Amino acid sequence: xxxxxxxxxxxxxxxxxxxxxxxxxxxxxxxxxxxxxxxxxxxxxxxxxxxxxxxxxxxxxxxxxxxxxxxxxxxxxxxxxxxxxxxxxxxxxxxxxxxxxxxxxxxxxxxxxxxxxxxxxxxxxxxxxxxxxxxxxxxxxxxxxxxxxxxxxxxxxxxxxxxxxxxxxxxxxxxxxxxxxxxxxxxxxxxxxxxxxxxxxxxxxxxxxxxxxxxxxxxxxxxxxxxxxxxxxxxxxxxxxxxxxxxxxxxxx
Amino acid sequence: xxxxxxxxxxxxxxxxxxxxxxxxxxxxxxxxxxxxxxxxxxxxxxxxxxxxxxxxxxxxxxxxxxxxxxxxxxxxxxxxxxxxxxxxxxxxxxxxxxxxxxxxxxxxxxxxxxxxxxxxxxxxxxxxxxxxxxxxxxxxxxxxxxxxxxxxxxxxxxxxxxxxxxxxxxxxxxxxxxxxxxxxxxxxxxxxxxxxxxxxxxxxxxxxxxxxxxxxxxxxxxxxxxxxxxxxxxxxxxxxxxxxxxxxxxxxxxxxxxxxxxxxxxxxxxxxxxxxxxxxxxxxxxxxxxxxxxxxxxxxxxxxxxxxxxxxxxxxxxxxxxxxxxxxxxxxxxxxxxxxxxxxxxxxxxxxxxxxxxxxxxxxxxxxxxxxxxxxxxxxxxxxxxxxxxxxxxxxxxxxxxxxxxxxxxxx
Ligand SMILES: Nc1ncnc2c1ncn2[C@@H]1O[C@H](COP(=O)(O)OP(=O)(O)O)[C@@H](O)[C@H]1O
Ligand SMILES: [Mg+2]
Numbered sequence: 001x002x003x004x005x006x007x008x009x010x011x012x013x014x015x016x017x018x019x020x021x022x023x024x025x026x027x028x029x030x031x032x033x034x035x036x037x038x039x040x041x042x043x044x045x046x047x048x049x050x051x052x053x054x055x056x057x058x059x060x061x062x063x064x065x066x067x068x069x070x071x072x073x074x075x076x077x078x079x080x081x082x083x084x085x086x087x088x089x090x091x092x093x094x095x096x097x098x099x100x101x102x103x104x105x106x107x108x109x110x111x112x113x114x115x116x117x118x119x120x121x122x123x124x125x126x127x128x129x130x131x132x133x134x135x136x137x138x139x140x141x142x143x144x145x146x147x148x149x150x151x152x153x154x155x156x157x158x159x160x161x162x163x164x165x166x167x168x169x170x171x172x173x174x175x176x177x178x179x180x181x182x183x184x185x186x187x188x189x190x191x192x193x194x195x196x197x198x199x200x201x202x203x204x205x206x207x208x209x210x211x212x213x214x215x216x217x218x219x220x221x222x223x224x225x226x227x228x229x230x231x232x233x234x235x236x237x238x239x240x241x242x243x244x245x246x247x248x249x250x251x252x253x
Numbered sequence: 254x255x256x257x258x259x260x261x262x263x264x265x266x267x268x269x270x271x272x273x274x275x276x277x278x279x280x281x282x283x284x285x286x287x288x289x290x291x292x293x294x295x296x297x298x299x300x301x302x303x304x305x306x307x308x309x310x311x312x313x314x315x316x317x318x319x320x321x322x323x324x325x326x327x328x329x330x331x332x333x334x335x336x337x338x339x340x341x342x343x344x345x346x347x348x349x350x351x352x353x354x355x356x357x358x359x360x361x362x363x364x365x366x367x368x369x370x371x372x373x374x375x376x377x378x379x380x381x382x383x384x385x386x387x388x389x390x391x392x393x394x395x396x397x398x399x400x401x402x403x404x405x406x407x408x409x410x411x412x413x414x415x416x417x418x419x420x421x422x423x424x425x426x427x428x429x430x431x432x433x434x435x436x437x438x439x440x441x442x443x444x445x446x447x448x449x450x451x452x453x454x455x456x457x458x459x460x461x462x463x464x465x466x467x468x469x470x471x472x473x474x475x476x477x478x479x480x481x482x483x484x485x486x487x488x489x490x491x492x493x494x495x496x497x498x499x500x501x502x503x504x505x506x507x508x509x510x511x512x513x514x515x516x517x518x519x520x521x522x523x524x525x526x527x528x529x530x531x532x533x534x535x536x537x538x539x540x541x542x543x544x545x546x547x548x549x550x551x552x553x554x555x556x557x558x559x560x561x562x563x564x565x566x567x568x569x570x571x572x573x574x575x576x577x578x579x580x581x582x583x584x585x586x587x588x589x590x591x592x593x594x595x596x597x598x599x600x601x602x603x604x605x606x607x608x609x610x611x612x613x614x615x616x617x618x619x620x621x622x623x624x625x626x627x628x629x630x631x632x633x634x635x636x637x638x639x640x641x642x643x644x645x646x647x648x649x650x651x652x653x654x655x656x657x658x659x660x661x662x663x664x665x
Contacts, residue, residue, distance in 0.1 A: 063559055089565040100560035104579050113574060114564035166564060 047222030093163030153184030313633030327453015353409020473542025549580030
C-alpha cells in the first residue's frame with residue numbers, strides 16, 4: 001500500500017494525479033483532472049474564479065476528498081487510510097489566502113507547534129529551526145509578537161515559515177497574495193521566489209503573472225473543473241491555444 | 254526620531270467645562286430637565302434617609318451578629334470550627350502564593366479576599382465574645398488569613414517560577430484535603446467525623462458552588478465536543494442529554510437526585526444528601542455550559558482547523574491546541590455569567606433540606622428569641638445574606654474582566 005510501483009519515467013514525478021473527479025453533491029467540481037509534477041518543478045495554476053483551483057490543490061493534502069481517480073504524492077497513494085493521509089500531510093506544506101495563523105499563539109509558537117507535536121523534535125531544535133526560518137522570510141525580530149500585531153504581508157510570511165518548519169518536500173499556495181494590499185504583495189512573492197530557486201516543488205494558485213513569467217516552469221489553466229491548457233509560461237503568454245485562456249489572460253494582464 | 258515633529262502637532266481643543274458647566278450642560282439644560290433633576294434628587298434623598306434611619310434603629314442586627322457562626326458554618330460543632338478555619342488559611346496561603354507567582358488575576362483575587370477579611374476583622378474586634386470557647390479567636394483567625402496571603406505573596410514573588418508546579422499541584426490537592434479536614438473520618442481521635450447534615454451557611458454555599466463550577470466545566474466541554482462529534486452515537490447522546498436537562502428547572506433535577514437516585518442504586522448503597530445535591534447542580538450546569546462552549550466553537554473560522562490539519566496535527570491535537578483555547582476565551586464572559594448564576598442557584602438546595610446561606614437565615618428568623626420582635630428580623634437577615642452574595646458575585650464578575658484584559662494582549 002505504502003509505495004506504488006514506479007517505472008523509470010515516473011521516478012521524478014512527485015505528484016501524480018490521474019483522472020481525478022470530485023462532486024459537491026450534484027455539482028461536478030473536478031472533471032478528469034490529470035497532472036504530473038516533477039520534483040523541484042514550479043507549477044502555477046490559474047483560471048477564472050470558481051473553476052475549481054482551490055478544490056484541486058486541497059485534494060492534494062486531503063483537505064478535500066476526491067471521489068474518483070488516483071492521487072499519488074511523494075510515492076504515497078492517497079486513500080482513506082489515515083496513516084497515508086498523515087504521511088502525506090507531513091510532506092506537504094500549505095499556505096492559505098487568509099493566512100490562517102493561530103491568533104492565540106505567538107509567531108514562535110505558531111511555527112514550532114507542528115514540529116514539536118507531529119515531527120516530535122526537541123524544543124531546542126524546533127526553536128532554532130523557527131528562528132532560522134523567520135530570518136529567511138525576513139521577520140526575525142517579530143518572533144515574540146502575536147499574529148494580530150503584524151501586517152498582512154508579515155503574517156503571510158509567518159504562514160510560509162510555519163509550513164516550512166515541517167520540512168515539507170512540496171509546498172501548496174492558494175492565492176497567497178490575494179488578500180494583501182498591493183505594497184505587501186512583493187515581499188511575499190520575493191520569499192516565494194527564493195523558495196523556488198532553492199529547488200522546492202511548488203504548486204501555486206495565483207494571478208500574479210509577473211511571478212509566473214519569472215519562476216514558473218509550467219502554467220496550468222483551469223476552466224469549469226477541467227485543465228484546458230498547460231505549457232511553459234512563454235508559450236501560454238505568447239500564443240494561448242484555447243479561447244478561454246486568451247480571454248482570461250486579456251482580462252488580467 | 255519620533256519626537257522630532259512634536260512642535261507641529263495640532264492638539265485637539267480642550268473640552269473641560271468645570272463643575273458648574275457640567276451641571277448646566279447635563280442636568281439643567283432645559284427648565285423641565287432641571288425640574289426632573291430636582292424631583293429625582295428629592296426621591297433619592299427620601300429613600301436614602303429612610304433606609305439609613307431604619308438601618309440604625311433596626312433591632313435585627315443583634316440577631317445577625319449573635320448568629321454569625323450559623324451564617325458562616327451552619328451547625329458545624331463550635332469546638333471543631335478550627336478545622337474549617339485551618340482550611341481557609343490553606344486557601345489564603347495558596348491564593349497569596351499564586352498572586353506572587355502569576356500576578357494579574359490571582360493578585361486581584363488575593364487582594365479582594367484579603368481586604369474583605371481585614372474589614373471583617375475590624376468589626377470582629379468589637380463583637381461580643383462567642384457563647385462557646387473557640388480554639389482560634391475570631392480576630393486572630395481573620396488577621397491570620399490576611400497575613401497568610403501576604404506571606405504567600407512575598408514567598409511567591411521571591412521564588413517565582415520554582416514554585417509554579419508545586420503550587421498547581423497544591424491547588425489540585427487542596428479540594429480533597431479541605432473536604433477531608435471539614436468532614437473528618439474517625440469515630441473519635443484527631444479528626445472526628447462531622448456529618449454533612451451539620452454543614453451549612455456560607456461554607457456549604459461555597460462548597461456547592463465550587464464543586465459545581467469545577468466539575469461542570471470539564472463535563473460541559475466534553476458534552477460540547479461530543480455534540481460536534483462525527484460519531485452518531487456520541488453525538489445523539491450529547492444532544493439528548495443537553496436538551497433534556499435544559500428543558501427542566503433546576504428544582505426538578507435536585508428533587509430527581511434526592512428521590513429518584515436511590516431507586517437506581519443497588520439496595521444498601523446510600524449516597525450522601527449533600528453529594529446528591531452536588532451531582533444535580535453539576536449535571537444541570539454542564540448542559541448549559543456545553544451550549545455556551547459550542548457557541549464559541551462555532552465562531553472559530555474553518556480555516557483554523559484546516560491549517561492545523563494541513564500541518565499534520567491530528568483531530569485531538571487540533572481541538573486541544575487550536576479550536577478549544579480560542580473558543581473558551583471567546584466565551585469567558587458568558588461562562589462567568591453562568592458561574593455567577595450557578596452560585597446564586599445553589600440557594601435552591603434549601604428545598605431539599607440543606608441549610609445553605611439562605612436556608613440558615615430562614616432558621617435564624619424562626620428562632621423563638623426573634624419571632625417576638627415586632628416585624629421579625631427577616632429584613633436585616635436577608636439584607637446581610639444579600640450583601641454576602643453580592644460581594645462574591647461582584648468579585649467573580651471583576652475577575653472575568655481581568656481575565657479578558659489579560660488574554661486580550663495582542664489578540665486579532
Ligand atoms: N464546500 C463546498 N460545497 C459546495 N460547493 C463548493 C464548496 N466549495 C467550493 N464549492 C464550489 O466549487 C466551485 C469551485 O470552487 P473553488 O475550488 O473554490 O474555485 P476557485 O478556487 O477556482 O475559485 C465553485 O463553484 C464553488 O462554489
Ligand atoms: Mg480559490
